[in-house]
Amino acid sequence: MKFMKILMASAAAIGAMSVGASAENSGPVRIGVLTDVSGQFSHESGDGAITAVKMAVEDFGGKVLDRPLEVVVADHQNKPEVAVATAREWYESQGVTMINNLINSGIALAVTQVAKDEDKIAIVNGSGSSRLTNDGCTPNSIHYSYDTYALANGTASQLISQGMKNWFFLTADYAFGHALEADATQIVKADGGEVSGSVRYPIETSDHSAFMLQAQASPAQVVALAGSGTTFVNAVKSASEFGLGASGKTVAGLLVWDTDVHSLGLDTAQGMILTNAFYWDRDDETRAFAKRFQERVGRPPHMGDAGDYSSTIHYLKAVQSAGTTDTQQVMAKMRETPVNDFFAKNGKIREDGRMVHDMYVYQVKTPAESAGEWDILKLVTTIPGDKAFRPLSESQCPLVK
Structure with missing residues (x-):
């Protein structure tokens, strides 16, 4: 009888796990934008970063792997403790698979380590410290737009x-x-x-x-x-x-x-x-994106905005190609696939997480x-x-x- 109770409990647990996995696989894929909304770096991130990521999600069709895409946003207030707590909550309980922007290098260095701990993805476009791909590199983070x-x-x-x-x-x-x-x-x-x-x-x-x-x-x-x-x-x-x-x-x-x-x-x-890394008036492709962006934000995009858009599209293409949101499979696809869009030609993500481009x-x-x-x-x-x-x-x- 004791053996049967254990067997039944195990079967129930497996069933619950299957239901949870099914729900997870059919639920929304969430992308986080963790940025400075109101502080001294808000002109280099903030509304521009949020808009760029939302444009990428819209241009991708609003879904991936037949799952709806959602964008969640938070102001880290340039406080590492706020950024770390937000990132951890997003990854652990909000279903966020990737966080983008991360302006403020101290915050970026902290959050990329959270991404490593949680086996999720962080893409840095706002911050510049080259430590992010040097002694602070992780297998779960990409430094996309520029660095010091x-x-x-x-x-x-x-x-x-x-x-x-x-x-x-x-x-x-x-x-x-x-x-x-x-x-x-x-x-x-x-x-x-x-x-x-x-x-x-x-x-x-x-x-x-x-x-x-x-x-x-x-x-x-x-x-x-x-x-x-x-x-x-x-x-x-x-x-x-x-x-x-x-x-x-x-x-x-x-x-x-x-x-x-x-x-x-x-x-x-x-x-x-x-x-x-980018100027809106460089060529016809950059001007076309800039026109769309400026209609929504009131100014042309700068390299952070363009990087936020490009890296989000690159991430979504990798998810689609991998057939999963599994972090390491998606990271592998992102590394093996060149970046070719208005932001960069033949861009390549190295093993240190640096996206190399002109x-x-x-x-x-x-x-x-x-x-x-x-x-x-x-x-x-x-x-x-x-x-x-x-x-x-x-x-x-x-x-x-």
Whole structure:
């Protein structure tokens, strides 16, 4: 009798598992957008990231594997503890299989580890720290749009080729700023340049005067701003007010979003050299996507928005091809399938999680060169993907064999 009770209990458990599995396989596939909705990075993520992912879901047909697609959204408030708790809840109890955007490098580094722990997928488009595919790499995460190495590589190499070899860094004091300064310093020195000094400033500061005086007093030809969002915009305005450009120094932005240039205005930003993964006016394909995006958001897409869309489509194609949402099967499909769309041609996801694609060095137009409100950049040079990103030979990622 005892044996029969155990057998019946086992059969009931197996039956319950089968019903649960059936429900799971027929229920919605949920994609999460974990982003900064209202904080200092919201112009580089926020509504643009949410809209881009929703557009990708709509363009894919609203379902995959005959299951409806749903997009869930949360504001991480630039607090790692909020981001980690949200990601864990989404993965464990909300049926989320992939989280996208993840602006703020400290948050991205934390959430990619949650994805690894939960055996789910995280795709980073908002954040830039190259640690995400270096010592912080995971088998469950992809760094898609850009990173600090590629940004520094493009901008530093271009300016050093013009003879500007002496550098000074004004660095925002957080994970992204530190990574950007470290990568840029490595590239400047490798290209025969030197660093005269650096100063780190709190990201919430509104008074940059002490930091600008140190930059002004340095012998540097280039004052490089390592920061993002409102932090970067305020620093550029301070540099202009202190006359760094007028004194003969070149102000270089190591991460410059299109929205930053628009906020600054061409009078202030003109002539700045920057590196980017995407520009809305690059070709007919980018212009077609930009037209659709701008109708919904009120501005053209930048590289984060374009990456959010492209990576979501790439993920959904991999799910469809794999015939499952199983993480490792989908990751394998994403790695073996090239990315060919308006964002990238022949893009490839490496074993360290880096999506390798061409990067572009641009110069901000003068007011006289601009034909419209968002006509802000002109192409200087294209950097092939295999030259833009950190080579695997220098990688500290344990997944690289």
